[in-house]
Amino acid sequence: MKVSKQFLLDFAYIANLYGWAADNVEDAKAQTRSNPGEMVPYWTRLAAAHRAGYQQNRENNYMRLGQWTQAQETN
Secondary structure (H helix, E strand, C coil): CCCCHHHHHHHHHHHHHHCCCHHHHHHHHHHHHHCHHHHHHHHHHHHHHHHCCCCCCHHHCCCCHHHHHHHHHHC
């Protein structure tokens, strides 16, 4: 599977942000390889959202990515 340099940076950003162990990284890579049409855009959106301030925490009732993205579009 061929991916962009930006995707690799986004994927590494997420892995580091969440503190994934090597087996978690390999699992995420396998999931991405098996479903690139869904997973590649997901990792990219997730990385962009975190860079823009997205967090899941008690204060926002552990808001899901889709909810956060939708809220940003209406603001």
